[in-house]
Structure formats: C-alpha cells, structure tokens
Amino acid sequence: MSHDIWVWVAAFLTLSILSFLYKDNPFYKFAEYLLIGVALGYGIAVTWHSTIIPKIVIPLKEGHQYHLIIPMCIGLLFWARLFPKYAWLSRWPIAFQIGAGVGIGLPLILQADVFKQIQGTILTSAILNNPFNAFSAIVAFVGVVSTLIYFYFSLEHKGVVGGIAKIGIWYIMIAFGAIFGYTVMARMSLLIGRFQFLLHDWLGLMR
C-alpha cells in the first residue's frame, strides 16, 4: 500500500467519481466541483506565468516593445462582455480572431481535408496494379460516392439513385459500428487506467 499522501488523495477522488455509478452522492459532487476549480485555477496560473508575464509584461518593461500595447488592448476588449452597455466592443477582437483564423487556416484546411481526401478517392492505375490496394480503393470509392448520394436530397431516392443511397446507408451503418466499437475500447481504456492506478499505485496488489 502506498505511503504517499497524494496517492491517497488521488485514490479518494477516483473512488468518489466512480461512486456515481451506484448513485449521485456528495462525494461525487465534491470531486466534480474540485476538478472544475483546479482546472480553472491551473489555467489561470499557466496563462499568467507562460503568457502574460513573458509575452507582455517583460517585453514591455525590459524590451520597451510598446507596439504590444495594441494587441493587448484588442484582447482586453473581450472583457467588455461583462458590461452590457459596452458589450458590443467585444465583437472587435472576435471579428479579428475569426478573420485572421479563416484567412490563415481556410486554404490549408481545404487542401488537407478536402482536396487530399478527394485525391485519395480517385482510382489511379498505380493503385489498381496491386490486387489488395485495388480492392481497398474500390471499397473506399463506392463508399464515398454512395454515402454522398444518400445525403443528396435534391433528387428523390428512387430507382438507381435510391439503390445507390441504400448502399450508402450500409456504409454509414458499418461506420457507426466501427465508431461504437472504438468508443467502447476508449472508455474501457479509461476504466483500465484508473483500476491500474488503484491496484498498483495505491494498493500495491500488482507487480
């Protein structure tokens, strides 16, 4: 059994959270609120020490980089939301963020998420040369086309279109199954991690 007080604290909090599986109780509530408080406090401390001090205070004080006052003032406008009369001012930094974010990200996101994925669906002779690759490529190609047709609502899903849309539904169902399987695996991994901690680090029952 561990002699570290913090391991005992972590074990108590783990058991408090797991106790919710039986029913809601004050221990669970305590652990839940503590998590929210600690996460928020940690965030404020990290932002203060990693961003505000080294990126604003020191450059202003020691580097005399006074141009930093402009982005700092734009950022401070976010706080205007707290005052209903001046809340509209917070739209400026939001607009700046959206504008800059879209400008920087959109071409690259389109390239990565759309063009490259379309390229990956195109059947080329190089892919079709290898039987396994060819089979995989055809499965992917049929899946993409049929699923897209299933979500195409400008034509009634009848006849050929309806048939292809039905294949699309099958693909979607298989995808849901795979995602559900992976979700179970992920959630069980979290449970395994906590039990590993309780049995090994806290109780010392595992070698």
Place this chain on the structure above:
Amino acid sequence: MWEKLLNLDRRWIFLITAICVIIPFLFPIGFPTNVTPPTQQIYDKIDNTKPNGPAVIVTFESDASVLPELYPMATAIVKHCFIKNVRVILMSLGMQGVGIMQMVLEDVKKEFPDKKSGIDYVLMPYVPGSGIVIMRMGEDIHKIYNVDYYGVPMDSLLMMKEIRNFSQVSLVVALAGSGAWASWVVYANQRYGASVAAGVTAVAAPDAYPFLQTHQIIGLLSGLKGAAEYETLVEDNLNFKTKKVACIGMDTQSIIHIVMIIFIILGNIAYFVVRRQKKNVS
C-alpha cells in the same frame, strides 16, 4: 427470464465490468500483441532517424482525461528516441499538455538518468496560439519559443543551435484525444512538408484513418492497443526490458471486449424474444 434481463439494473453490469477489469490485473494472462503496419511505420521512421541529428517532436494535445491511452504512447516513443540517441522536443499546444510532458520526461529519465536537457531533449513551455505556433515553428522555432520550460534561453541550448525549423525535424508525433492532432497535418505537413504521425485515443481513431490512407500522416497509434504495440516493438527489437503499462492493460481490454460482446448479443436476443412474445400475446 428475457424480460427480467431487459429490465436488469445497470449497476449489475457495472459490477460485472469491474470484476472483469480487476481479475486480469491480479492474474495476468499475457495475450500476444500483434504489431500493425501503422504502428510499425512510426517505429521505423524513428528507428531510421540519424542519432544526434534531426529531432523528433512529441507533442501532447490533450488534458489528463486521456492519460491511460496516450501516456504509455508518449513514454514508449520517448524511450525509443533515447535508446537510439535521437533528439527529442517535448511540447504541447495546450495548457495541461506541457505539465503532462514534464511527467513523461521525469518518468522516462528514471531509466535514462544520463540524458541531459538541451543536449538530448528540450521541453518547451506553453505558448498560446495553436495553429499560429506551428506556423511560427515552421519559420523559426527560436522566434516563438525564446526559452525552454525551465527558463533557459533557447539560443544557449546546444541541441537547438542546429534545430531551427521543420527542416531539421525528422518526425512530429502528435498525441491527442480529439482532432487536435489534425492541426499538425494542416499547418506543419501541408505548409512546410513536415512528416507527421498521430497517436490518438481509440474514440478518435476512425477520424484519423482517412489521413493515413492519403499519406498525410505516416503512421497511427490507435488507443491502448497502439501503445501496447509500440511498447512491444521497443522491447522486442531493442532488447530493452521495461514496464509495459499498455500491454498489461491489453489483457484486461481483451477480456472486457469479450464480456461486452456477450452483453450485446444477450441484449439483442432478449429484445427480439420479448418483442415476439408481445406480438403473440396481442
């Protein structure tokens, strides 16, 4: 009987699940771990990186809630780099991630006490900006990170004198419990041509596979299984005996999956039997 099964208090299922998780920990079975190509590709890339040459970036883009899956991945990769004398940059674009990478480092350093900060590895501090940080790293890492996590100026770190941007980075391994790894594909791979690999929680894995197929990521570690595969590769190929946290967990994972399958089959049988009984009555 089937009706009773359908109305079973879910707490019985929780209890059975807990028992099935605990027993394999106390009496390990030792199921074999088969290595899949996406894991092997990451291993090979790091293994073929020139010692004391280009760096490998290991970045943790999540919070503590995904530690059981991603922590073993991070430790196994950093151990691999240290065994092969490959320089490592540990970082995170998120607040909690930096603290987690520090934990990883302290954990791994117990087995590699001779590895020195600034020579063999660098731990970066938290800098806000996500995609912007990656893009600045593509231009000049020293401009976005003036100091390391411990406050030592970046220019004074021996290892970082040769590493300025992604040209001197062999691979970026982005570990994430959500789609945050994709920022590295969008900004580092698309814009600067950096090699990117992803280590994701199982729940995020289906989203990552299309990027593997299009070679936008060179490899993929999926959940606890991916971590167990990497641990196995490090131990078997490099003859490095260490505690394989993920492999131990995989015994339990295998058992619990069988139990879940049984639950699903029983639940479905019960549903259809009860439905038929109700139809016959009416």
